[in-house]
Amino acid sequence: MNDTPGWATPGSAPSDGQRPGASGPADRPGTDQPADRPGADPADPGAKWSKEQPPPGQRSAPTGPAGPGQAPPPPPPPGPGWGTPPPGGGPQGPGGPGGWGTGPAGPGGPGHGGPGGPRGYGGPGGYGGWGAGWGGPPPAAKPGVIPLRPLGIGEILDGAVSTMRSYWRTVLGISLTVAVVTEIIVVLLQGLVLDSSTDALSDPSATLSELGDAMASTMISSGVVFVVSLVxxxxxxxxxxxxxxxxxxxxxxxxxxxxRDARPQVLRLFGLILLLLLIAVGIVAVGALPGIVVAVTAGGGAAVALTVLGILGAGVVAAWLMNRFSLASPALMLEKQGIVKAMSRSTKLVQGSWWRVFGIQLLATIIANVVASIVVIPFTFLAAALSGGGVSGLVDAGGDLGWTFLIISGVGSVIGSMITFPITAGVTVLLYIDQRIRREALDLELARAAGVQGYGAPGATPGS
Known part of the structure; x- marks a missing residue:
């Protein structure tokens, strides 16, 4: 085999078509003897070869300097610390695993085995190869709740939960404060406004003006509740x-x-979420518009079917668009961007990973709501049992549940919000960081910000 750079066998094997030690006239400067001179034997290995050769199994390389046309000697045996030579030929001899020589005293014998042998060139403390063997890349640096590398689904969910566990005072304090303030306003609105509106709507003797006022009051109160929840x-x-x-x-x-860090961006974040809601509602309204027009002009079952199909199609478009903008919130908060720029950043990060982003956020939402429901549903039944209408009033939706129901169910809602807020927000932020690591090598900046020594430096191993 011809030697090529980076792939030279030990001792530099001769070129194809030549035997070891054989050389032509061009390889011997100063010789111009004819090939048919007396005494020349074409099968003779060469004039410089000794007549007394060692046995075939014990050939060794010459120790002196290599002359013209001769192969250079093999490298010397490794020094201390580079593996332990076997006590005898054994498996390192001819035919042994990884041996280079052909005899018990050759390179495959007691001297040293090949790189693949059980004891050949073993690294310091290693086995069967250079060092400890290739077991994959080293683990990535993990200064916080996630490793600084592309994340899997489980690692993103675990990171959100680990944030709750490691920073539980801050996380639960924020979630509890926001949930309590929001729920108090919602309970007051439901108890003072929505309850009286519901009584007027359920009264069969109410006049048309009373019904209109009750519906307007209900819509306004529901809108206020929605805005409070949104805030x-x-x-x-x-x-x-x-x-x-x-x-x-x-x-x-x-x-x-x-x-202090989030305050400058809170108003922009509110505007971003409100704009996304308006876009979603507008798309659904446009989808339902043809059916509504047909229902007004012609009526019939076709108008209803067209309206339903339009709403379903518009819902798919709205879901696709909202998923593309789903990372705009962390982009706006962490990059200190404006609303439009944050939406553009989210579109670029989600591009090519739409299904992955959608699946992870959907899974996180399902998990958070299932866990919250485990808490909220018992409180709801307890509130219904302790209120005037009882559980039957909750099932039939005809009883007057009153303040008892609102307060007890509100306590359950607060506990549920303490669970859903950290999970959904944490997964969104970690998914944003994961997409930036995959596309923009954000892990290098995070490692430097975390003070990881040598991470990303020239010659350093990623994740070290």
Missing amino acids: GTVMATALLTTVTSRAVLGRPVTTSEAW
């Missing part, structure tokens, strides 16, 4: 985004520090 969600998301970003670096953060 609470925005505040929790803003603060928990900051906490999760610090948790990735392994740095502690208090509630006041999180608020």
Whole structure:
């Protein structure tokens, strides 16, 4: 086999078509003897070969300098620390695993085995190869709740839960405060406004004007409840985004520090979420518009079918678009971007990974709501049992549940929000970080920010 750079056999094997030690006239400067000179034997290995040769199994390389046309000697046996030579030929001799020589005293014998042999060139403390063997890349640095490398689904969910566990005072303090304030406003609105509106709507003797006023009051109160809930969600998301970003670096953060860092972007975050809601509602309204027009002009079952199909199609488009913008919130908070720029950043990060982003966020939402339901549903039945209408009033939706039901069910809602807020916000932030690691090598910046020594330096191993 011809030697090529980077792939030279030990001792530099001769070129194809030549025997060891054989050379032509061109290889011997100063010789110009004819090939048919007396005494020349073509089968003779060469004039410089000794007549007394060692046995075939004990050939060794010459110790002197190699002359022209001769193969260079093999490398010397390894020094101390590079493996332990076997006590005898044994498996390292001819035919032994990894041996290079052909005899018990050759390179495959007691001197040293091949690189693949059980004892050949073993690294310091290693076995069967250079060093300890190739077992894959070293583990990535993990200064905080996640390793600094592309993440799997389980690692993203575990990171969100680890943030709750490691920073439970800050996370639960934020979630509890936001949930309590939001739920108090919602309970007051439901008890003071929605309850009286419901009584008017359920009264068969109510006049048309009374029904109209009750419907208007109900819609206004529901809108206020929605806005209050939205504000609470925005505040929790803003603060928990900051906490999760610090948790990735392994740095502690208090509630006041999180608020100080998130405060400049809170209004923009509220505008972003409100804009996304308007876009979704607008798309659904446009999809339902043809069916509504047909229902007004012609009526019939075709109009209803067209309306349903339009709403379903528009819902698919809205879901596709909302998923593309799903990483805009952490982009706005962590990159200090504007609303439009954050939406553009989210679109670029989600591009090519739409199904992965959608699946992870859907799974996180399902898990968070299932866990919250385990808490909320018992409180709801307990509230119904202790209220005036009982459980039958809750099932039939005809009883007057009153303040007892609202307060007890509100306590369950607060506990459920303390679970859902950290999980959904944490998964969104970690998914944003994961996409940036995959596309922009954000792990290098995170490692430097976390103070990991040598990470990303020239010649350093990633993840070291």
